[in-house]
Amino acid sequence: MPHHPAPEETLPVIALNGPTASGKSTLAVDVALHLAAHGQPAEIVNADSMLVYRGMDIGTAKPTQAERRGVRHHLVDVLDVTEVATVADFQDRARTAIADCRRRGVVPVLVGGSALYQRAILDVFEFPGTDAAVRARWEARLADEGPEALHAELARRSPAAGAEILPGNGRRLVRALEVIDLTGSHAATLPAWTYAIPGVRAWGLELPRDVMDARIAERVDAMWEAGFVDEVRRLEAAGLRRGRTAAVAIGYAQVLRFLAGEITQDEARADTVRRTKRFARRQLGWFRRDDRIAWLAAGDPGAAATIAHDALGPDALTTDAPQQRCGGGEQAHGQRR
Structure with missing residues (x-):
């Protein structure tokens, strides 16, 4: 038929x-x-x-x-x-x-x-499996040593993965190192260009x-003028700092550091611009490969x-x-x- x-x-x-x-x-x-x-x-x-x-x-x-x-x-x-x-x-x-x-x-x-x-x-x-104990070990190292130390470890074990993941993205660094521990390779995140x-x-x-x-730069300026810091302050009260993924978003992470007294508001703003530009260039580079x-x-x-x-x-x-x-x-x- x-x-x-x-x-x-x-x-x-x-x-x-x-x-x-x-x-x-x-x-x-x-x-x-x-x-x-x-x-x-x-x-x-x-x-x-x-x-x-x-x-x-x-x-x-x-x-x-x-x-x-x-x-x-x-x-x-x-x-x-x-x-x-x-x-x-x-x-x-x-x-x-x-x-x-x-x-x-x-x-x-x-x-x-x-x-x-x-x-x-x-x-x-397809995504490789997960292991709670392995992930917990890397999350503990992230908390103790910071994302830069994990990025250095990832770059040593998988230069390709180290080039792919930004040094400040603790969540993805933990996952990449977990995958390497479980599979011996991070290649599972880079499949062939085949539509499913x-x-x-x-x-x-x-x-x-x-x-x-x-x-x-104009967008970040507009964010601040629209009340971005107050938005982050409200979300902090709602538990943003406990969010493993939401709290690391560019801009939000910087304002949280400002609210904690770690950096000035001008530094938070400048770092948001800098990281967003870096992210945009990296993402455009990945799209260009397709x-x-x-x-x-x-x-x-x-x-x-x-x-x-x-x-x-x-x-x-x-x-x-x-x-x-x-x-x-x-x-x-x-x-x-």
Whole structure:
């Protein structure tokens, strides 16, 4: 008998990524609304590990209800700051949301700036097991010696993993060392570039480094002006310091140090800018390794139409989004898929 594809096999999954402050969240809503205007419902699936936390709004640049413009967002505000968010848990939640969208005839638009989370969701990506005793041992060393000591140990045992993980990310350092102890290798976190989900259409936003750095500085300034320190103070009262994942988020960790009297507020602000710039460059570098991604200039007024029409197919192309708008994107998708 002939095979009749289910909706989850025929509807695309739009994956939108790029560095911090490149405009991903706004573009994702634009794409969803453009699809809806052509009769194709679309919803957004968050792939940012910190947008899942309730109350972490200013420091994560979480889209407000007004900025969402009526488009449903999945995996936003689903955890308290004291709860732990793992990549494996996020993978399960996001894949469930994507499958739910497609079963309902809705195009999922996956958006986030972390290559690790995007790949864990979209690619064949299995996680090694865990051992509570091994993890506890490394967590104890983290508490006693600090993340820099663990990073040095990781770099000695696995130079590739040491280059991948930032020296200040204690949670990921503990996990990487745990995996090495259990498997002898950290290679399990770097699988082949193979989609586990059919129909992925991956797009990235790019912008010059000086523009990216300027946008990041402006965003951090805006965070402080919007009351970021007060937000962290409220979350601290709600248990933020107990949150193994939420408390290490860039910006939040720096303000917590300020509130503890370890650094000045100006130092917290400057360190937030510095670490965000470093994170954005590192993430853009990881995305650049993925040749399945078609790139568009951040701020391109035709980007939403390009992405939406690519997802809908060539019959949807209209004069309001000429093919030259694609910047090579549609040709690239045609070659890859």
